[in-house]
Amino acid sequence: MSIKIFIPTPLRPYTDRNDVVEVDAVTVDEAIQNLTKKYTQLHQHLYSESGALRSYVNIYLNDEDVRYLDKGKTVVRETDTISIVPSIAGGVDTEVAVEDLELSKDEILRYSRHLIIPEVGLTGQKKLKAARVLMIGAGGLGSPLGLYLAAAGVGKIGIVDFDVVDMTNLQRQIMHSTNDIGRPKLDSARERLTGINPNVTIESYNDRLTSENALDLFGEYDVIVDGTDNFPTRYLVNDACVITGKPNVYGSILRFDGQVSVFDATRGPCYRCLYPAPPPPGLVPSCAEGGVLGVLPGIVGTLQALETIKLILNEGEPLIGRLILFDALKFKFRELKLRKNPDCPICGENPTIHELIDYEEFCGIRKEPERDSRIEEKTEISVEELKTRLDLGEGIFLLDVREPQEYELVNLGGMLIPLPQLQKRYAELDPSREIIVYCKSGGRSERAADFLRSRGFGRVRNLAGGIDTWTEKIDPTLPKY
Ligand code: ZN
Numbered sequence: 144m145s146i147k148i149f150i151p152t153p154l155r156p157y158t159d160r161n162d163v164v165e166v167d168a169v170t171v172d173e174a175i176q177n178l179t180k181k182y183t184q185l186h187q188h189l190y191s192e193s194g195a196l197r198s199y200v201n202i203y204l205n206d207e208d209v210r211y212l213d214k215g216k217t218v219v220r221e222t223d224t225i226s227i228v229p230s231i232a233g234g235v236d237t238e239v240a241v242e243d244l245e246l247s248k249d250e251i252l253r254y255s256r257h258l259i260i261p262e263v264g265l266t267g268q269k270k271l272k273a274a275r276v277l278m279i280g281a282g283g284l285g286s287p288l289g290l291y292l293a294a295a296g297v298g299k300i301g302i303v304d305f306d307v308v309d310m311t312n313l314q315r316q317i318m319h320s321t322n323d324i325g326r327p328k329l330d331s332a333r334e335r336l337t338g339i340n341p342n343v344t345i346e347s348y349n350d351r352l353t354s355e356n357a358l359d360l361f362g363e364y365d366v367i368v369d370g371t372d373n374f375p376t377r378y379l380v381n382d383a384c385v386i387t388g389k390p391n392v393y394g395s396i397l398r399f400d401g402q403v404s405v406f407d408a409t410r411g412p413c414y415r416c417l418y419p420a421p422p423p424p425g426l427v428p429s430c431a432e433g434g435v436l437g438v439l440p441g442i443v444g445t446l447q448a449l450e451t452i453k454l455i456l457n458e459g460e461p462l463i464g465r466l467i468l469f470d471a472l473k474f475k476f477r478e479l480k481l482r483k484n485p486d487c488p489i490c491g492e493n494p495t496i497h498e499l500i501d502y503e504e505f506c507g508i509r510k511e512p513e514r515d516s517r518i519e520e521k522t523e524i525s526v527e528e529l530k531t532r533l534d535l536g537e538g539i540f541l542l543d544v545r546e547p548q549e550y551e552l553v554n555l556g557g558m559l560i561p562l563p564q565l566q567k568r569y570a571e572l573d574p575s576r577e578i579i580v581y582c583k584s585g586g587r588s589e590r591a592a593d594f595l596r597s598r599g600f601g602r603v604r605n606l607a608g609g610i611d612t613w614t615e616k617i618d619p620t621l622p623k624y
Contacts, residue, residue, distance in 0.1 A: 144169065146219050148178055149226040157184040171204060172215035174225055189227070202227060241269045250342060254296055262458045268296060272342075274455040277301040277364035279352055279380055281328040283440030284370030284394050284447060286318035291448035293336040293343045297455070300336065301346040301364055304328045311624070315437035352376055354499035357383035366451050368392040370444065374421040375502035381406060381414035382499055385489045390463075392450050394443040397433050401443040401469040404462050404481065405450050408490035411463040416484035416491075421506045439471055522592060524579055524604040526613045542572065542580045544591040545610075553621050555581060555610060562587045565594060574600045581606035581613075583624075 145165050150158050158164055159182070166181065168174035175196070179186040191197050202209045203226040209217050219225070246254070246268060257263040257271075274297050278285050281304040292300055308316075308323040308331055316328075323331035329347040336345055350356065361367055361383050369380045369391055377395075384391040390407040393414060406413045446467070453459050466479045489496040532539055541557025543550055550559045560568050562582070572578065578600065582588040585608050592605040606613070614621045 144219070144221050146174060146221065147224045148174060149224060151227055154185060154188060154227065157188065158182045168219055170215065171202060171209050171217045171219060171225060174219060175202065175215075175227075200227065241266060241273055244269045244272055246272070250296070253340070253342075257295070263456060267456045267458070270455050270457075271296045271452070272298040274366070275299040275301070275364045276366045276368060276451055276455075277303065277361065278368050278370060279303050279376065280370035280372070281316075281318060281332045282306070282312065282370060282372070283315045283396065283435065284444035285332075285368075286316045287441050287444035288368055288370060288448045288451070289318055289332055289336055290339060291445060292451065293340045295448075295452055296340065296342060297452075298342075299344045299346065299364075301348065301360070302329060302332055303348040303350065303352050303360070304332070305349055305351055315435065315440050317441065352379060354379060354501065357499060358387060361387045361389050364389065366390050366392060366454055368394075368447055368451055370394065370447070372396075374506045377414065378421065378505060379499065379502045382489055382496060384408070385413050385415075386499070390454055390461075392447045392454070394447045396435050396439050396443050399436055399439065399471040401439055401446075401467075401471070403443055403446045403450070403467045403469070404465060405454065407461075407463050408483075412481045412483040413487060413490045415489050416487045417466065417481055419484075419488060436471060439469075442469065442471070522596075522603075522605060523607045525607055526617050529579060529606060529613075530617050540573070540576045540578050542578050542591070543582070544580055544587050545582050549583065549624070552624050553610060553614070555613060557581075562591050565591055569595060569598055569600075572600070574598075577602040577604070579604050579606055581609055583609045584611045585609040 145167050148164050148166060150162050150164060155162060164178055164181065166174050166177040168177055175189065179189060189197060189200050196202070196215070204212060204217055204219065204223055209215065246265070250268075250272075251258065254268050257268050258265060260267075263271075276292055276297050276299070278288060278292075278300065281289065281302050285302070285304070289300065289302065304327075306328050308319045308326055308328055310324055312319060312328075313321060313324075318335050319328060319331045320335075327349060329349055333345045333347060336343060348360065352360070357379055367380060367384050367389050369377060371377055371380065372395075377393075380391060383389075384406065385408040388409050390405055390409075391414065393402070393404045393406055395402045404417075405411075450462050453461055464481050464483075466481050468477045468479065469475070470477075483490065485492045488494060529539070541555055543554055543557055543559045544562040544565060545559070546561050547559065557579075558572075560571070572595070578595065580588040580592045580595070580603060582591075585605060588609060589605045592603045595603045608615075610621075611623070614623055
């Protein structure tokens with residue numbers, strides 16, 4: 144009996160470009176085998192060397208995945224249709240049919256160095272043109288990423304960001320210029336990217352990514368690239384990618400260390416398979432606290448751009464199931480194997496997460512309204528109050544818990560004990576004195592003050608807003624960093 148098999152775009156080169164092939168068969172297995180007998184080149188794309196159907200090939204009978212029917216033994220009838228579902232297409236399932244796209248003469252000239260590579264060629268360049276990539280963040284990672292995706296001719300680039308360019312960004316965020324200080328990053332990004340390639344459509348989303356908007360937004364894109372620097376957004380991006388079945392091109396950076404991977408739960412592990420839960424707040428410093436070498440996001444963001452383009456082209460071996468660790472100081476790349484965790488709370492066998500949650504709460508980030516202002520009065524001191532008391536000549540003991548290189552840049556005097564050393568060195572402090580602890584913006588000093596109180600220091604207060612606020616409100620002549 145003759146039935147129809149629908150061939151997905153990436154496999155049509157092996158079926159003489161036919162999108163539908165009729166074969167005679169009684170079962171699904173027989174149909175696929177007869178298809179590969181007719182088109183022998185197709186065999187290696189559908190079957191592994193051991194003869195088993197490849198794990199990323201899904202076969203549907205009408206609307207049903209045959210894994211939930213009788214698998215390969217499922218009997219077929221005359222009116223049935225079989226579809227080979229393009230998870231084989233590299234997880235990127237662009238909505239626009241590549242055949243319907245044309246490249247203009249200008250585009251052919253612009254992309255000529257792509258077009259002469261066999262792995263890209265005209266078809267690959269059309270895939271790039273049809274592709275839709277969503278960038279989360281237009282900062283350090285987003286900068287090289289955006290520049291290269293635009294230059295490569297990715298048809299639609301979405302950017303989620305709600306930040307404004309400031310002076311401290313320019314050391315690494317090469318998408319923005321000195322003239323852009325004070326402008327929304329989305330505006331300078333759009334200008335820069337369309338300046339590189341006017342053929343690219345830029346969609347900007349001037350909003351925080353939230354559990355409310357993530358699923359709808361991700362649904363409009365083929366690949367999501369995570370360029371964020373905080374844990375709530377990283378888990379939100381992961382979970383929304385798993386739920387919508389989109390690949391998540393992941394990168395992260397701190398000081399001299401970078402990480403890159405591709406999380407695609409349809410074909411491999413997700414971020415939660417690696418880290419089911421975030422570290423407690425404060426354990427891992429942010430880039431603002433810990434610093435980052437300007438070139439590093441350039442390297443990591445460029446690797447993310449590379450993986451994104453490979454996913455779109457469906458060429459080479461994507462970083463699925465592999466985590467790359469880059470140590471810039473030693474110049475070492477290490478590769479770790481990542482396995483899908485069967486107990487993963489979102490992509491495992493018995494997932495416990497079925498929808499997006501409150502990620503701020505999940506990451507243990509304290510909500511502002513829950514703070515008790517009466518306690519804050521006792522545990523914090525404002526920059527104005529500190530100034531008044533210093534001017535009165537009160538013998539206040541100041542403790543700076545930043546790093547020595549920060550102290551060297553600017554300080555308010557007092558003793559320097561960097562937060563990581565405080566546990567070992569707190570005995571150097573006099574518990575009977577009033578101690579005002581300060582840092583850059585008030586986060587590290589709050590943790591230091593909490594720690595000292597837990598060790599019996601009765602009169603410890605945290606300088607609210609840190610040296611940043613002091614510079615802003617009390618002494619603008621001090622350098623900001
Ligand atoms: Zn997982």
